[in-house]
Amino acid sequence: MFYQGVLTKMQTEFAEPIQYYLILENDFLNMNQLLDKTITMEFVKHQCLKCGLEKPIYRQGFCKDDFFDIPQAGDWIMRPELSTAHLDIEDRDLEYEKKVQLQPHIVYLANSSNVKVGVTRKGQVPTRWIDQGAHEAIEIVEAPNRYLAGITEVALKNYVADKTNWRKMLKNDIEDESLTEWRDRLKGYIPEEALEYFIASNKETNIIFPVNKYPEKPKSLNIEKEQSYTGKLVGIKGQYLIFEDDRVFNVRSNEGLVVRFSVA
Structure with a gap:
């Protein structure tokens, strides 16, 4: 079976163990059910989470133009001490910044x-x-x-x-x-x-994570560079998919990539 969509961070449910869900355009996958199954991932293209255009992803799932423009990527996101909405001072969009910061x-x-x-x-x-x-x-x-x-x-x-x-x-x-x-x-x-x-x-x-086998020497998987990868899923921790060969894939750091999945 094939699934395809633009990656966003996995949604979670607090349980024992944590339940993970990958939300794609037309599919809703409980990733826990894929443990011990062989998964193939293929890179398809880029798709900015803001404008939806096929443009290279700069950071946080956004293209470069959007990253330096939208309030969701302001410096105060990573550095909360730079927040200024409590002073009624705008960074990029005061209405949005008040909603989040206050x-x-x-x-x-x-x-x-x-x-x-x-x-x-x-x-x-x-x-x-x-x-x-x-x-x-x-x-x-x-x-x-x-x-x-x-x-x-x-x-x-x-x-x-x-x-x-x-x-x-x-x-x-x-x-x-x-x-x-x-x-x-x-x-x-x-x-x-x-x-x-x-x-x-x-x-x-x-917090208990759904991991059957921890990697001894975790090696990050760059699906954009490799284009395709096949491996047996043995665990999920944080926003990482953990595979039997010690490869790990950080879903969150790959937001904005369109990926096709198939499950054996």
């Missing part, structure tokens, strides 16, 4: 390859943790806007990592940590203007 945001600790600090909208919990491949996470600050969450992250990353080692995460080369102890340890470094939003008592969330 809502509750969570500063969290997640353990995927190591303990890291991050920021996400409250409505994206626990989706954000799942996408990062974290096996445990905890909320430590609930700020009323993106800016306050962003300056808190900046302050805390002087004392804890803010990046995930994707190879270590995929190999499951991780250690359990007491995130409540980390939370209490980091409290003293939270900026004064965000301290009132500190979450003093809550529990860790544990």
